[in-house]
Amino acid sequence: MARGTTIIHDRPTSKRVGALRALGPFLRPYRLQVVLALIALAATSAISLVLPLAARRVVDNFDDGAGLLDEYFGAALLIVAALALGTAARYYFVTRLGERVVADIRKAVFARVVTLSPGFFERVMTGEILSRITTDTTLIQSVIGSSLSIALRNMIILAGGLGMLAFTSLKLMGLVLLIIPVILVPIIVLGRRLRGLSRANQDWIAASSGAASETLLAAQTVQAYTHEGRSIARFDDVTERSFGVALTRIRTRAVMTAIVIFLIFAGVIGVLWIGARDVQTGVMTAGQLVQFVIYAILVASSTGALSEIWGELQRAAGATERLGELLAAEDALTDPARPLPLPRPVRGHIALEGVSFRYPTRPDVSALEGVGLTIRPGETVALVGPSGAGKTTVIQLIQRFWDPAAGRVTLDGIDLRDMARADFRQAMALVPQDPVIFATTALENIRLGRPDAPASEVETAARAAHAHDFITALPQGYDTPLGERGVMLSGGQRQRIAIARAILRDAPVLLLDEATSALDAESESLVQAAVNRLSEGRTTVVVAHRLATVKKADRIVVFDGGRIVAQGTHDALVAEGGLYARLARMQFTDMPVLPEPA
Numbered sequence: 001m002a003r004g005t006t007i008i009h010d011r012p013t014s015k016r017v018g019a020l021r022a023l024g025p026f027l028r029p030y031r032l033q034v035v036l037a038l039i040a041l042a043a044t045s046a047i048s049l050v051l052p053l054a055a056r057r058v059v060d061n062f063d064d065g066a067g068l069l070d071e072y073f074g075a076a077l078l079i080v081a082a083l084a085l086g087t088a089a090r091y092y093f094v095t096r097l098g099e100r101v102v103a104d105i106r107k108a109v110f111a112r113v114v115t116l117s118p119g120f121f122e123r124v125m126t127g128e129i130l131s132r133i134t135t136d137t138t139l140i141q142s143v144i145g146s147s148l149s150i151a152l153r154n155m156i157i158l159a160g161g162l163g164m165l166a167f168t169s170l171k172l173m174g175l176v177l178l179i180i181p182v183i184l185v186p187i188i189v190l191g192r193r194l195r196g197l198s199r200a201n202q203d204w205i206a207a208s209s210g211a212a213s214e215t216l217l218a219a220q221t222v223q224a225y226t227h228e229g230r231s232i233a234r235f236d237d238v239t240e241r242s243f244g245v246a247l248t249r250i251r252t253r254a255v256m257t258a259i260v261i262f263l264i265f266a267g268v269i270g271v272l273w274i275g276a277r278d279v280q281t282g283v284m285t286a287g288q289l290v291q292f293v294i295y296a297i298l299v300a301s302s303t304g305a306l307s308e309i310w311g312e313l314q315r316a317a318g319a320t321e322r323l324g325e326l327l328a329a330e331d332a333l334t335d336p337a338r339p340l341p342l343p344r345p346v347r348g349h350i351a352l353e354g355v356s357f358r359y360p361t362r363p364d365v366s367a368l369e370g371v372g373l374t375i376r377p378g379e380t381v382a383l384v385g386p387s388g389a390g391k392t393t394v395i396q397l398i399q400r401f402w403d404p405a406a407g408r409v410t411l412d413g414i415d416l417r418d419m420a421r422a423d424f425r426q427a428m429a430l431v432p433q434d435p436v437i438f439a440t441t442a443l444e445n446i447r448l449g450r451p452d453a454p455a456s457e458v459e460t461a462a463r464a465a466h467a468h469d470f471i472t473a474l475p476q477g478y479d480t481p482l483g484e485r486g487v488m489l490s491g492g493q494r495q496r497i498a499i500a501r502a503i504l505r506d507a508p509v510l511l512l513d514e515a516t517s518a519l520d521a522e523s524e525s526l527v528q529a530a531v532n533r534l535s536e537g538r539t540t541v542v543v544a545h546r547l548a549t550v551k552k553a554d555r556i557v558v559f560d561g562g563r564i565v566a567q568g569t570h571d572a573l574v575a576e577g578g579l580y581a582r583l584a585r586m587q588f589t590d591m592p593v594l595p596e597p598a
């Protein structure tokens with residue numbers, strides 16, 4: 001499984017929660033919301049910190065008469081109302097911020113990945129990318145949308161609470177300070193372990209998504225070879241590993257929780273004990289002790305909450321890191337900083353000069369070796385040769401899906417690497433070897449060739465590609481959804497849609513890779529006639545195994561093992577008696593050794 005190698009397993013170990021800093025650029029546009037959320041956060045935390053003060057007053061002034069008591073309770077009611085409002089405001093701003101930022105991250109990741117050249121997709125499984133866009137962003141959402149604000153609030157309460165503790169009783173506060181480091185040590189030690197585990201967990205989830213999507217996309221092939229059992233076993237295995245890692249994480253977290261809770265409450269009990277003795281001996285009032293205890297509980301519970309949240313933050317840090325990797329994915333192919341414009345009108349002069357190329361996943365095999373090929377404007381050139389000879393590779397290089405290792409590819413005299421890919425690809429129309437149909441209507445599928453084309457032109461293109469008849473026979477004609485990957489169409493019908501698309505594009509350069517290979521003889525000759533008409537006045541590169549379809553080309557270029565072994569017209573090549581003559585002899589069975597009469 002060559003594509004099973006992923007970006008996830010060859011990475012250095014994860015960094016700290018600081019990885020969350022990468023979210024900064026996504027938060028920046030929403031500064032105002034961040035500020036509002038922080039204000040609400042600070043306000044509610046402050047109110048929480050004031051409440052114990054009120055409690056002490058009530059306790060210490062219990063005997064002072066009804067008037068004062070009523071006032072205290074009235075004030076408490078107001079404080080509680082403010083707390084309620086503040087909390088609602090915090091929830092609103094913070095949650096909204098989380099949703100907003102994650103929507104932006106999803107968009108950014110998709111926009112980045114969709115532009116990457118084929119080299120990237122040979123390394124990473126698409127299912128894995130999808131998992132990153134969904135599960136990893138969900139983690140980040142929970143962090144920005146709640147964990148982060150809970151963490152901040154608890155930090156404020158912790159700091160404020162400690163301050164108020166000191167204000168209430170320095171002696172008891174000193175005790176608390178002794179206890180806190182004892183609580184923090186297990187949090188830090190176990191937290192480090194948690195972070196690695198949570199990242200591994202997400203990685204396995206991504207891997208299992210990758211495995212699942214690959215199998216589901218090929219469900220029929222899997223079933224035809226009764227491979228379901230193995231596919232299920234493979235998915236089970238990956239999923240179980242993910243569970244295994246999750247289990248270790250949960251165990252670690254459970255142990256951590258037990259230790260932290262015990263330490264916190266043991267500390268509180270100890271402090272209380274000493275405080276109670278102080279009240280007995282009159283060193284402090286009952287109200288002071290009540291106040292102290294409430295602060296101590298606030299401090300303790302915020303420490304506990306922080307330890308919980310810390311794990312969340314670490315999980316999100318891992319997720320941020322992975323998404324950051326996608327966002328920062330280096331593309332081997334880039335547009336130049338200052339691209340040269342392709343001069344219009346485009347003439348369509350294509351040249352490959354001393355081009356050698358190896359696919360990065362197969363560096364030992366030369367896909368093309370020293371290929372020199374010039375295609376003049378308006379010329380129709382056919383590429384023929386045995387399977388694996390390098391024909392599709394030539395077509396891909398002409399569109400700059402890969403860069404040659406040596407030599408250069410030019411269009412109208414300009415190196416493709418000096419232009420923006422979107423610019424010169426606009427001048428090209430491609431019918432690929434395995435045409436792709438999208439899950440939209442027939443109309444929209446053809447319109448991919450030129451998104452602003454009116455319906456009438458779409459129909460003209462469909463007629464030329466002999467697709468009109470079968471499209472109108474579909475339940476809703478041109479508005480029929482063609483199903484995911486065009487499952488509703490036959491192979492030949494898919495090809496005709498792809499040809500209609502290319503016809504509609506009306507580009508100066510036409511690239512046809514086995515464009516009519518799935519058609520029956522009659523449709524093929526009809527479509528071929530349309531393609532011939534289309535190729536008039538355009539530079540056309542045709543790849544075909546059936547030599548009957550390329551006989552009329554201006555020039556035939558024969559490839560073998562990544563090299564050009566011969567070129568010329570059909571007749572000249574047959575007369576030459578090389579590889580082409582051999583292929584021709586096999587295909588035109590009634591033809592003897594001699595070239596057929598012109």
Ligand SMILES: Nc1ncnc2c1ncn2[C@@H]1O[C@H](COP(=O)(O)OP(=O)(O)OP(=O)(O)O)[C@@H](O)[C@H]1O
Pocket residue numbers: 122359360361362365367385386387388389390391392393394433
């Ligand atoms: N994406 C890829 N990664 C690695 N190797 C590849 C890739 N695509 C093609 N190859 C290899 O490069 C060589 C040329 O392939 P290419 O697709 O250009 O052949 P072709 O002439 O179009 O064959 P066919 O007639 O079967 O379509 C082959 O050896 C093939 O195995």
Ligand SMILES: [Mg+2]
Pocket residue numbers: 391392393433513
């Ligand atoms: Mg091919």
